[in-house]
Amino acid sequence: MSSSTDITLDQRAEKLRDALGARIVFAGDPDYDAVRMPWNVAVDQRPFAVVTPESAEEVVAVVRAVTAAGLRMAPQSTGHAAPGLAEAGLSDTVLVRLARLRGVTVQPESRTAIVLGGSHWNDVLAAAAPHGLTALHGSAGDVSVAGYSLSGGVSFYSRAHGLGINAVRAVQIVTADGALIRASADENADLFWAVRGGSGAFGIIVSLEIDLLPYADVFAGMLLWDASFTAAVSRAWATWTASAPESVTSTLRVLHLPPLPELPPFLSGRSVVVVDGAVLESDERATELLHSLRELRPEIDTFSRIPADALVHVHMDPPQPTPAVTRHRMLRALPEDAVAAFVAASKDPGLFIAELRHVGGAAARPVPGGGAVSAVAGEYIAHSVAAAPVPEAIPGALAAATAYVDAFEPWTGDALALTFLDGGMDRAPGFGASLDRLREQKAQWDPRNVFAAANPV
Ligand SMILES: Cc1cc2nc3c(=O)[nH]c(=O)nc-3n(C[C@H](O)[C@H](O)[C@H](O)COP(=O)(O)OP(=O)(O)OC[C@H]3O[C@@H](n4cnc5c(N)ncnc54)[C@H](O)[C@@H]3O)c2cc1C
Structure with a gap:
């Protein structure tokens, strides 16, 4: 997070408008109330601004613009977990809504799916069913695959097949330095370890590769x-x-x-x-x-x-x-x-x-x-x-x-x-013995703590 105090919030907003144009919505703009509301409408989240990118390239542009303006950002796909995020205080945070980054490609031969970062489970199920496949989804179809899978994911399949998080094979993620990189067991393995639990605290997931289950x-x-x-x-x-x-x-x-x-x-x-x-x-x-x-x-x-x-x-x-x-x-x-x-x-x-x-x-x-x-x-x-x-x-x-x-x-x-x-709940027991290593990884991948998350590490 930038420590510079010589630049006002208005000037930061100006920088963002210059970089992102009409795609960014600020408090006072006509669309602000419509775009800021999360799924859990008990939470009156009021971020500094809201942006809704439609492609991986736009996510890269957003991350670079927000960091250049010295602000924080928070990826949010649906806002099912909005209460935890709101606790971070969003007055200096740009909400990056992934609602328009949805789409699923099923690869039946490998029984996997490539899922864009804001996709819901309903999107995956609709794409997988014609192939006689399904997924380790939870009880609600409008929860996002990224938000659920990268924080665990308890499914009606879980006693037999484990948590949804173990079905994640790779992610494409935009990190704090504005780079779009792949993390998997073979590439950026430390980040791949961290994001499976650390989720949105490590960057913005623009797509995930997940295993599917062979049930029609x-x-x-x-x-x-x-x-x-x-x-x-x-x-x-x-x-x-x-x-x-x-x-x-x-x-x-x-x-x-x-x-x-x-x-x-x-x-x-x-x-x-x-x-x-x-x-x-x-x-x-x-x-x-x-x-x-x-x-x-x-x-x-x-x-x-x-x-x-x-x-x-x-x-x-x-x-x-x-x-x-x-x-x-x-x-x-x-x-x-x-x-x-x-x-x-x-x-x-x-x-x-x-x-x-x-x-x-x-x-x-x-x-x-x-x-x-x-x-x-x-x-x-x-x-x-x-x-x-x-x-x-x-x-x-x-x-x-x-x-x-x-x-x-x-x-x-x-x-x-x-x-x-x-x-209002202590997050540490959710990370268990991994918390120290997660914090080390956070310091490496996001040293200025620009990413706010529902479950911060
Ligand atoms: C009605 C309901 C039913 C549920 N059922 C289940 C269930 O059966 N099993 C279960 O385990 N959980 C369940 N949950 C909990 C749900 O899985 C979590 O709240 C999950 O975090 C929601 O993810 P989301 O992306 O939809 O929500 P959001 O609030 O949008 O996101 C939550 C967090 O995920 C991260 N995130 C989301 N998308 C991205 C992205 N593209 N890039 C980076 N970070 C991202 C961010 O850190 C964000 O703060 C349920 C919740 C509700 C309200």
Whole structure:
């Protein structure tokens, strides 16, 4: 970061306008409010300026112009992780939105895809499905591949296939000196290690090469009961997951659904308990595995063989920008007392979602040759989401989200999952033992700390 004080912010803005013309939007410009808003609309992010490059060359021009003006910059693809970024304070930071840098090329022979830096998982799934392939995506199709994959990426495929981060083969990245370079196991290997965990703190990813998975279809779906069944369902799910093979990845959730006209009438305003996930087995074996849960006679049962690109809809994440706060903890185990804690804590109507994600398996095994983060230590993620439709609602929402995860204190491990970190949380446990080396790499690749990120190192 430039230490020069002899140049005013107006002069810096002038330099940026000279270099980038109408592509850069400042506070006060007519488009500023439209381009600055993130997906998580609870965050009122107000960067110094916003620029939306459309090509790798434009990203290079942006990085050079911003550094020449002595300002910082923050890559953002969708703003799903906006709370963490806003904490950095954006008054001297240019937001580099990658929303127009989208596109996917599938290479079926090598079962890989080249994904432009701002692409969403929906883009990858649409491109991969015609080849009978899919990807290690998360539960929401409008999350970006770069933001998710380079911070871990917990998928319904993760107990069998590990975190999304290990599917990244190479990145094309614009670094702080304005160079567009490739980082892979063979080129700039230190940077490749660092960016797999360090993500946007190391530069702007203009494309990634990722491995795809050989699934055209998958046995997946959800089981839903009224929330009055939470105790029985939770006990059964805990027993089930304790012995489930790694081919099964699932979640248990209590949803307190608001009375909204866009919800089906039988769900609107109701509290329900849901088990959803994927079973990477034959129909016969999957049916056998699901038997103990189906015995509890769910009101809705959608588990069946579905096209792999439909898996992204199973978790029913909101398709539109949503104001929310979240908290999470990694749990070492889920004994009976922890199940009782879930049943009690999930009742809070101040929560939108009280969730337990089953991880462990391949998701918890560090990968030889992996990056700064290649696994997440723990068997379950306790995760809460509380709606914050207006700023005044944020303190109450945070209190509810925090009380839920605090209920799991006795079973909480040291780690945190980087993709689930939210504003106001300590980032260090997300990087674990890699943090010191990440900081050394940051000092080498971005010595003036020009890149701000949702999860700074
Ligand atoms: C509804 C919802 C569902 C989710 N489901 C899952 C899930 O199933 N599994 C899971 O693991 N996580 C999940 N997440 C968390 C999500 O993966 C993280 O918030 C992720 O960081 C979002 O990435 P993004 O790019 O879309 O968000 P952004 O806020 O745009 O980006 C987050 C950070 O990623 C970096 N970044 C993004 N794009 C680039 C780029 N092109 N170049 C350099 N850096 C970049 C930046 O550092 C940025 O600060 C979910 C989040 C939400 C809100």
